[in-house]
Amino acid sequence: MNAHLFKTTNGLLLPNAFRWFVGQNLVSFEPWHFCSQLDEFAFATQRFQLENSTKRELITILRRHDRDDFAGFEIKDNQICENVIYYHPSFHNTQWNIICGEYKNLFAFVQKVVLPDMEEWASTEDAEEYFND
Structure with a gap:
């Protein structure tokens, strides 16, 4: 099991919804993918910190692999919250409204x-390509 994804290195527990998905190995939803290590998308979290004009903090847990779209849980008062922030960094050294949307939880x-x-991709991609070994 991916229990290493349940807590950060400094002991913060990720929300149960995330642990639920990971525990059932529901981690790939083409074109979105969950992180396989909690620091996998640290570069995106750093960009969020640099570009985010609201000064909010988060831990990035999802990436859309065909574009620079990411999502993460907000961190407040040294706790990981349930709400998910969806963002798109520009990768330029500027502060702007990097946030595309916010959702009450991972579900x-x-x-x-x-x-x-995923439904949009399924309408154009043949599922057989995922079964060719």
């Missing part, structure tokens, strides 16, 4: 963003 984000993106 809402998956329902409103991930599944529609």
